[in-house]
Amino acid sequence: MAGGITESGEPYSPFVGLVYMFNLIVGTGALTMPRAFATAGWVVSLALISFLAFMSYMNTTFVIEAMASANAQLRWKRREQEEVEDSDSTSDYSDDDVIIRGRPEARPILSIQRSGGPVDQFDIVERVEMGQMASMFFNKVGVNMFYICIIVYLYGDLAIYAAAVPLSLMEVACGNQSCSAGSVQYNDTDVCWGSISRLNAYRVFLSVFTVMMGPFTFFNAQKTKYLQILTSLMRWIAFTMMIILALIRIAGGRGEGRPPVAQLSGVPNLFGVCVYSFMCQHSLPSLVTPISDKTRVGALVVTDYILILAFYSLLSFTAIFCFDSSLLHDMYTLNFTDNCDVLNVPALRYFLGLFPVFTISTNFPIIAVTLRNNWKTLFHRDGGTYPWVVDRLVFPLITLVPPVIVAFCTHNLESLVGITGAYAGTGIQYVIPALLVFFSRRHLEPVVGREAVNKHRSPFRHAFWVWFVVVWAAFCLMFVTANIILTDTKK
Template sequence: MAGEITDTGELYSPYVGLVYMFNLIVGTGALTMPKAFASAGWLVSLVLLVFLAFMSFVTTTFVMEAMAAANAQLHWKRMENRQEEEGDDSSSASDSDGLTQDNYERAEKRPILSVQRRGSQNLFEITDRVEMGQMASIFFNKVGVNLFYFCIIIYLYGDLAIYAAAVPLSLMQVTCATGNDSCGVEAGTKYNDTDRCWGPLRRVDAYRIYLAVFTLLLGPFTFFDVQKTKYLQLLTSLMRWIAFAVMIVLALVRIGHGQGEGHPPLANLSGVRNLFGVCVYSFMCQHSLPSLVTPVSSKRHLTRLILMDYVLILAFYGLLSFTAIFCFRGDSLLDMYTLNFARCDVVSVAAVRYFLGLFPVFTISTNFPIIAVTLRNNWKTLFHREGGTYPWVVDRVVFPTITLLPPVLVAFCTHDLESLVGITGAYAGTGIQYVIPAFLVYLCRKDSQLAFGYGAVNKHRSPFRHTFWVGFVLVWAFSCFFFVTANIVLSESKA
């Protein structure tokens, strides 16, 4: 089955699908997690990380149930169209019976079809890739659809701003020599943007030069379609796992040799805001589930396997973050964790230092064009009118420009990755990971009952099938939204 080709692409085994999900979830957010852990305290961070992993798993099962319900709608429509075509053929073939024969066939079909509709389990097979936007159009009203696209667009803008800031920041940290020290960031040293980088150039000047180069090199991809990135994605996945493994091993070695500098606090509530946003961002996968789950060849134990995937991801995040906060002092941890290994006293081999320091440059640069094209297409879908087409200037210039310009401007103004990740996760991430899946599963259940009757059972229904869980997710989401907002307002008033 692994090599079978369908309209959804090449099928793969459930375990290959879990590897893909693991790679999707563990990304840029993991690199900002150690500093957030150190700021909030190890006990608070651990409790919040476990709870947010659980909440993300709950809403992942919600999305899978909604995908199955949307597939049932599409399957049923195809069945009805096929039966109508067959009915038209049979009625046209018997002119003598005319209306009587037609009425007889309808009377005979209705009870049979209603029984099939209630009892058929194959309707809920996930065979068609139904993206979240299409699910929103099936189950939401017009206002809900527009709010969905607004939320996904804000999230993608945040993604692009994080990527646009991370690459120039890594390049600046690696290439800006500090006095006579060519080994990168010294332990406990905090540099200001106004500090010298090369000659008269300040560090912020170097950052903006790199940002301009990054925009000029990767920005044009926004104006075209990005295709055939399979091997590039495989290469970046390999680099990512090498980098993560090297960082964990190096941190463990330093701790084992008694060189650990970190003494993280038990709890520090002032750091919870950014930690919450970083953790939400780091478990984000709901918007990509249709592309990941649909090509899985056997979906019999899919929920159980996804739970196992979440447990592994949780263990990995815990290992990466705890080794980091006990290896490095909290005040010396940088926004991008890889940059902590650009020190001679941590890594003596120059090639390893440069590989880890520049690792985000290679991996993030390959994802930026893909996210940009996705955002551009979402803008087009939001303003699309049935049967209408866009003028060439609007299609090829306006949409790519409004896609590229805002995140670059945000990155130009700030390179505080922890705040960017925290705000993106806390606001747009909360909408995509909690609010949208909760409303999707609630409305798809009501719709399925009306369409197929109470006897129809969704074979991919969530284990959290009671309405209580939908309400709990929504209450949690809105509570987090207000908590983060109040925290930001208080922080600004104190400043």
């Protein structure tokens, strides 16, 4: 937007926005997707990930429409306030004085303008986070449920990060890096150093990770632009390497993968992994608002989802046909660090093995601080302040301790990602966007009238789609829960 954005950061072009959205969605979840594909079967996996990509796209359009509605609502409230202030400030003057001094009838609704005229009421100019939208459109119970859902999701995120980093360090430190014995499969009870088992080595690394990253939870942390560039560069080098290496192995006739066509027992976990891997809705306000030209936001989002679906499919299909399904690790990078037949360059194996360590470690403090602040918001009371002990110690501790305990108990990343995506992820990606767009439409209609058209409205504007998303989410939760209960009963 011409003139800049004062409340939402520096503006950037739609192309940069497309890249940012791609990088936002493609993260840790992509590394757990190959194993999930292998356990569910390639036909079922392709069909499910395509459908879930469509569902995620639909809810992304819901969030963008709700953002535009929230901006319109804020403009309307601001206009009402200005009218009240104008009425109060001009009550002591004559009509002529009002026209000369105040000119209220000529004053624009907003001080922010485009070079070509006033801002459209549905322009997304101010960044309105999902928590603020929930406060605008939900009742008190709905707001509390929103924060609980966000908190559970962030706990899952931290548990995944807390397990992924020490797991990668353990595999690099305790695995076979010499290429002298070929590919070796290890168990947690196998020895790593002297009498220390691999599981205990993992816990040692987890303790070190907690000591190093945990203190950031007690302070404010900000991700810098250069750190984002570095981590994105490392991510794409690693993903490109893995895809090319798998393709070379398959093209050379050395692919060992014989994935099943369909295996329904793996569907619940695949569902959770896919939902987690398409998660972006909670970050859309920060990502979409600074885009300078939003006239083609819809096309940008469609393009991003097509590219991401193609990328996930390419990564997963090359993996399941390159490696035997039973040998695929929870974290895909580990298939290259312990298999010298696939990659016999030690430096590159160390790079792939340690790549999750660097990229995830930079995100852990950001997620921890976000979770801590959400806890504070959930319990905040107007006009109240927290005692120093509660603010500086209690909130950081309840943020840090639970995910670390979970990581100490298990390093099964596939299950952690699956559960986080299936439960909290379903709420954030499906239920909350659908309800936000539904209630934003109901709130806004009396204000702007039925004739006003939200230019950022979702292509899925019929109420049927909202209820379809809610029913689908409820069905998925029941299906995943029933499968977990049946699995535990069989065990």
